[in-house]
Amino acid sequence: MSKPIVATTSLAGCFGCHMSILDVDERILDLFDLVEFNKSPIDDIKEFTKMCDIGIIEGGCCNSENVHVLKDFRKNCKILISLGECAIMGGLPAMRNNIPIEECLREAYLDGPSTKGHNPDGIMPNDEELPILLNKVYPCHEVVKIDYYLPGCPPRADLIWNALVALVTGDEMKLPYEVVKFD
């Protein structure tokens, strides 16, 4: 039987969840025995080259590119996992959700302490090449269907490891209290 194929990406996240994947330490070698990686920062494959079994998403959606990538993952992965607080709830980036986007942009480019008086033309980034910000930060499941959620900020390496092993082997997932308690 061929190995299950895994893809990962980081959207509006800090890459901390990916660092936590690496935190499985020497088990990363076992992981490569168990699964094959496709599109992922881990092997630096930029585009999907085949249909994948598991897609792991870090971060929520804060701009149009995040949405395109997420939809691409949904199309190319049989199972999608929201990994960590930002993917599940929006996380820190979602703190802007109570502030109108125009106010955010003004604060960043016109009225902020480092920009006030230095941007006389009042220019805000508007190149066609740039992704467009969304009106708010969306958790992944508000954009596409998400099959599983692994909580944490970041989720513990053991939680990620247990989840992947369970998915690949079909065994029940081990969820000891230590890997899901946060206080």
Next chain:
Amino acid sequence: MSSNVQSIVEKYGNNANRLMDILHDIHSEKGFVSNGEMKEIALLLNISKVDVEQTLTFYHFFSENPRGKYTIYLNNSLVAEMMGREEVAKTFEKATGTKFGTVSDDGLFGLYDTSCIGMNDQEPAAIINGIVFPRVTTYRVKELIRSFRQGHTVEDMINSYGGGQNQSELVQAMVTNNLNRRGAVIFSDYTPGEGLEKLKSLKPQDIIEEVKNSNIRGRGGAGFPTGLKWDFCSKAEGDERFVLCNADEGEPGTFKDRVILTERPSLMFEGMIIAGYAINAKLGLLYLREEYYYLKKHLEFVLSDFRQKGWLGNNILGIEGFNYDIRIQFGAGAYVCGEESALIESCEGKRGEPRNRPPFPVQVGYLNQQTIINNVESLSSVTKIIANGADWFKSMGTKESSGTKLLSISGDLKYPGTFEVEWGITINEMLEMAGATDVKAVQVGGPSGRLIGPNEFHRTICYEDLPTGGAMIVIGEGRSILDVVMNFMDFFIEESCGSCAPCRYLTVILRNKMKKIIDGKGVASDLDEIVHWGKQMKIANRCGLGQSAANPILTSIENFRHEYEAKIEKGKDFDTEFDLNSAIIESARAVGRFPEA
């Protein structure tokens, strides 16, 4: 420091537990409590300003800002909507020139929504500067606003008096009783003092035994045996004991206590005195919802009459050492304060947030002392139990549900109002009694109860089968069950105290899912998720509000699943409703980009 605030605070002995009364007094003078006044109050009570602020902002009828010379609160309960609230609301907005939730530019009118005000039998109803305006029509709205603009007072606009005590000089309310059926306990013939007379020959423990023996259970909805509660309280260790009477009936669809408070206040106060005697309390509080403020003078008159007769005060009825008095404590608009521990917090001048239980109020209650909290109807029944005996009481009703029950029936039926019936009638009989035909569903026990369909109309109203606090909302054929549920969800979102995260968030998430289904965007998995998440509400919240907030959704899916399924998109298992184009439009405009659609 303004002498006014100072004198008000001093009137309540600079006691922080009387913060509700202090805020009420300032409010009734000028309609809001300013930031400066909050600071003054805090200083005088020796608490922090934020303590004052959090109490003030918790309650619906308190405000930090002026709410207009004429402050209009229009009820938005389900039955109000069924009876044409929408048109009335639009007319209010047009006539006053302001939107709901705001004050008109000239400062004349403040327009606000409010949760059920206990007038479901005469909707749509509004409260304007504390005066209840039942059965409001669009015509009446125009007349009211026109007259207010001409300088008439709100009192000028009282154009009729409801029957019974509503027309007494002390009430003069337009509210009608709609007491459609008198029964053998609450609304039977009654001479004030007939329960108290028995105290002379009974010891406190005898009273408790008699109440226990009557098998009476709490009429507020939870159904806890009243005698047992009193027994626990009287045996708990402590210095002081209190009797609280819960007159906060905020469950949408219930208004039976309003009729007791209007027509039989003595019966209730007697029950409070009997309770005080039984558990050896010195003070009883009647926690009255602000919506019933119009009954204040009427109730206070009864209390002063009791004092004159020697039924309150020292050595009551000549019983040596039986010293007891009753005071009215007003709420200020918060459904959750009907929950007993939240009610205690409110009586202590705090936000109405439920406490963790145990310890129960009988152990640690008002001012951390031993406290019993009983419903208006329970205490009124007790008076009759003591007057006529437990055996008499038990001869009515069913085995586990003795006596009578007041039902507040409203909605799509001929005779909305209060009905006193013996426990044990079926829903079918109830509908026939109240003149309801072509009934699609009945909401038993208000939003926190169960929504049942005709296949359950054979069931019996009693603790053994279908328990209820008395709210019965009749929903006729032709109404959408989903609209009914949406109204209830909005209610729970508005009234959640916000203490438990699932109650604070999940109610909103569930409402949004409902909205999605109503808009025809729902898919099958939405329904599964609603059921799955709704069940979490029961286990993850502290009080009855949070635990039952998903009941309307869950019981309606259980009994009317077809109405949901009819709205659900076929052949699609997932739809988040996310639309990229509308999500980027705002920021694209802000930076001056115009992406292709």
